Amino acid sequence: MNDKEQNISTGAYIGIWAALIVLTGITVWVAGLHLGNLSTITALAIATVKTTLVLLFFMHLRYEKPLFIIMLFAPIVTLATIIGLTFVDVWFR
């Protein structure tokens, strides 16, 4: 029951969607540039920007209590830690 949430107009939603489509186009375009190692990083960075847009607007995180965003860090930090620690093995084996 959040009144702020109701203020997102259809136009704003369509704007976010357009941004997501454009970003998809950019990902495909960047991949064609053959940037080597950098291309993985840009691809993941763009994906993360897209995800943030979806989270904040489509999933209304921007309008929820701060608790939701704080909680969201739990799985992200956990996953990052798990991957990081596993790679201490993978890189140095």
Next chain:
Amino acid sequence: METNFYTYSGKHRGILAWILSTDHKRIGLLYLSSMFTFFLAGATLGILMRLELIAPGPTIMTAQTYNAVFTLHGVIMIFLFIIPGIPAALGNFMLPLQIGARDVAFPRLNLLSWWFFITGGLIALTSLFTGGGPPDTGWTFYVPYSIRTGTNVSLALFGVFLLGLSSTLTGLNFVTTIHRMRAPGMTWFRLPLFQWSLYATGWVQLLATPILGITLLLVIIERFFGVGFFDPAKGGDPLLFEHLFWIYSHPAVYIMILPAMGAVSEIIPAFARRTIFGYKAIAYSSLAIALVGYLVWGHHMFTSGMSDASRVVFSLLTFLVAIPSGVKVFNWVASLYRGSIQTDAPMLFTLGFIFLFSIGGLTGLINGALSVNIHIHGTHFIVAHFHYTMFGGTAFAFFAALHYWFPKMFGRMYREGLARVAWFIIFIGFNTLYFPMFVLGWQGMPRRYYDYLPQFQTGNIISTIGSWILVSGLLLMLFNLVRSISKGEKVGDNPWGATTLEWKTSSPPPHNNFAEIPTVTTGPYVFK
């Protein structure tokens, strides 16, 4: 007469009034009874293993049978007893009562969790009698053996997958409940410490169990489709399975021990008749254990061929986990100082817990030291260590909590004298059973073999005799408890004079827990 939740008549009758009930108290008791059934099965398997090991060479079973027996003993005890043990059974019963709520946040999901639990358990047991015979991989399901063996591993894995799902949903329910359903005035730092431990456990269940889920699915997919993730012949890396498995299974030991620590933190103030020493330190150390618990899984893989760098890192991180555990032990002991200690059965089990868990924890540091671990890895030293933490720790705390909350759950009291005798036999039997394993392991006796060299026989005989003592104590305790459900002496609502909210309502509690939701004005352990 006021109706309690046993006499309350809901939509269903007979057995359906239990297995379709969304009342957290009934679901808690469903878990309790199903869990104890599985526990007895697991204990029987344990006894058989000890009997096999009474003398070198084949005694009562073949090597293949022994492999199946230790696998099932592990699967049953871990996934069907200790993991759901305190949170799903006692946590379900006590969580809403202790925070002053009428039920958990999602009662129907709670019932669904139990159904996943019982289905998963039955499927895991079915794998014994169907397909290519009982699984023989050990409870860790290590690849590549688990993808090659002809035994019925896939079905067992699917059962465990459902058990994981059940555990995850319970965690989800508890975390939401503690966030949303606390009674007015029940601030975070007025929560009983058992609630803090359930909260921390809930998060571990949520964030670790899915990794187990995907890992088990991958092994099942591997067995059916030969994808190659864990098959060295196709480029797969078996070590990666070990990583994934322990990414869940190490945090899982904190799923097992944290609620035990929480229960102990309830019992100590009640029986020392004074407030707990260092409330916040205990609360935060629960969160710290949950957090650091994620960083140490590699210590299960020191001899598996990991990189040197990661072995050093994991060994170092392992030592960190001792700090919050130590904080708790010191706080419990300090809480006893100048208390008026009553040595009723719950307190005896609690003191047993502190003693045995300390041994288990300190030998954990021995295991965690990289250089020593290379020597004792895969020996009976490890078996002794984790039985001291999981049985001496979790199960002792579970028995303590069971005695403590028995009058709450049933409104009757067990026979105190009998309970103390049972405690004494269990304590003696436990140490006779597991302590020799430290020595045997240190001397080099490997685990998971049905046979051993003749020089290890003395220790094994002592250990097997210990298993008989332990089981007689357990049976005596269970007899006392089961008998007292119907025949125990009726005691009042709060026989211990404890201060937390669950004792403010009648025993057994009414269907809605509280006639009126209480308003909380003080911390949990204020004794006059």
Next chain:
Amino acid sequence: MAELAKTSEAVHRDYTGAKIGMWLFLFTEILLFGGLFLVYAVYRTKHQADFHTAAAELSVAIGAANTMILLTSSLTMALAIAAIRRSAKTASIVFQSLTILFAVIFLVNKYFEWGAKIGHGLYPNSPELLAQSHGTILFYGLYYVMTGLHALHVLIGIGLLLTMLILTVRDRITNTDFVKLENSGLYWHLVDIVWIYLFPLLYLIT
């Protein structure tokens, strides 16, 4: 408003609680796929070149098209919730149906994509695939398992959204009681997010 709050209390309707529960569930989904991403990261590190050549076999066009389809379905999902908030039942039904339609189109594309690969003998444990390098075997393994698990989630999403559609038609989801639809939306957006990462990781390796 106070009146409303009072009735909500009576039937235990805690929207924030329901949403916390849903988000916690999504966290478990993140970790579930997270395990797969870890497997992916490890094998890609070990087999850079093989992953590159194997990924070149996948059609970027189909992948990109499916990405846009899912993104659009996320838009219609968000619009369906916005519509029910302002009591526009018909609009919400239309947007929900569109979401389901896009989901089905996604799966149809996926079906043809898998079908073509299987037609070329590229599926787990196929003689064709086993003759290739380890990296290629692992890449296709990951391709099938990751997109397969994702497709399973799309399928579950379709079932979920159909249920919501029926509930909306029957006025069980209204502008005062729409948390079910909102939670289904959260689930649907997460399925979209997973794909946002899968697309570059599987189709765009250079």
